[in-house]
Amino acid sequence: MDFLDDYPKLEAGQRDRFQQVVTRLLAGEVLTPGSPLKPDPDWRFAERFRELVDSYLRIGGWRLDIDLGLRLARAVHETGAQRVRFSKLESLLLCAVRLYYHEQMRLATEEERCDIAVGTLRERLVHAGKPAAQLSPRALAPALRRLARHSLVQVPRGFEARDDELVVVTALVEKVLPPDRIQEIEQKIKAYMTPRGTERSTVSDPEVDAEGADEEESTG
Numbered sequence: 001m002d003f004l005d006d007y008p009k010l011e012a013g014q015r016d017r018f019q020q021v022v023t024r025l026l027a028g029e030v031l032t033p034g035s036p037l038k039p040d041p042d043w044r045f046a047e048r049f050r051e052l053v054d055s056y057l058r059i060g061g062w063r064l065d066i067d068l069g070l071r072l073a074r075a076v077h078e079t080g081a082q083r084v085r086f087s088k089l090e091s092l093l094l095c096a097v098r099l100y101y102h103e104q105m106r107l108a109t110e111e112e113r114c115d116i117a118v119g120t121l122r123e124r125l126v127h128a129g130k131p132a133a134q135l136s137p138r139a140l141a142p143a144l145r146r147l148a149r150h151s152l153v154q155v156p157r158g159f160e161a162r163d164d165e166l167v168v169v170t171a172l173v174e175k176v177l178p179p180d181r182i183q184e185i186e187q188k189i190k191a192y193m194t195p196r197g198t199e200r201s202t203v204s205d206p207e208v209d210a211e212g213a214d215e216e217e218s219t220g
Contacts, residue, residue, distance in 0.1 A: 003055040017045045022056060025064070025075035030151040030172055032072050046073045070171040074151075084150060089134075090143045092192045095185045096125060097153060098177045101169040118144075119163030129193035137161040152176065 010018060021042045024031065034040035046053055046066060050073075054064035057075055066073040086094065097116065104114045122135045141161035147153045154168040177185055 030072050030074045095189050097169045098173050114169040115166045118161050118165050
């Protein structure tokens with residue numbers, strides 16, 4: 001499908017929806033079907049016209065990454081322009097919620113979403129060896145909010161990282177850290193718990209590719 005040939009064929013309402021969809025995608029949002037009571041029409045449009053949306057994004061060096069299994073869609077830059085660097089604490093939290101997500105997805109439940117209380121997340125990290133003093137609400141809140149800005153988790157408005165607050169782990173975490181890397185993620189957590197791993201260093205800070213393929217140690 002070619003954008004220049006096919007876009008003019010859309011009806012006026014479809015053109016408006018197209019603009020809404022690409023605006024959200026290029027703003028870094030991840031489209032999902034929404035809830036049964038409140039479905040997202042932008043997801044339905046992206047699913048139906050994915051080739052048209054993709055052809056438009058490719059003009060600017062982007063592409064549409066739509067996963068019908070995980071039921072999410074996002075714009076990915078071909079050269080990795082949206083690559084982000086996380087701090088050690090942010091990376092540790094990302095690995096921890098990824099492991100939790102993996103555990104929950106292996107259970108046969110009817111729950112469609114994966115959420116974890118901040119208190120439970122903190123307990124898991126302390127049990128793994130992270131000093132409780134380094135996991136105060138003041139430290140956790142900005143780290144989890146940063147993960148939320150990249151759609152890896154969802155936190156409520158006014159989030160303060162209180163023990164009773166829930167963090168929703170999104171399906172995107174499975175794209176960023178695929179299932180075949182679970183064992184590696186477990187080792188990564190152990191490494192972060194060592195005295196060397198708790199030091200903040202630009203050289204050893206991991207990077208998570210916003211395209212969702214890799215988390216890797218920076219070598220320089």
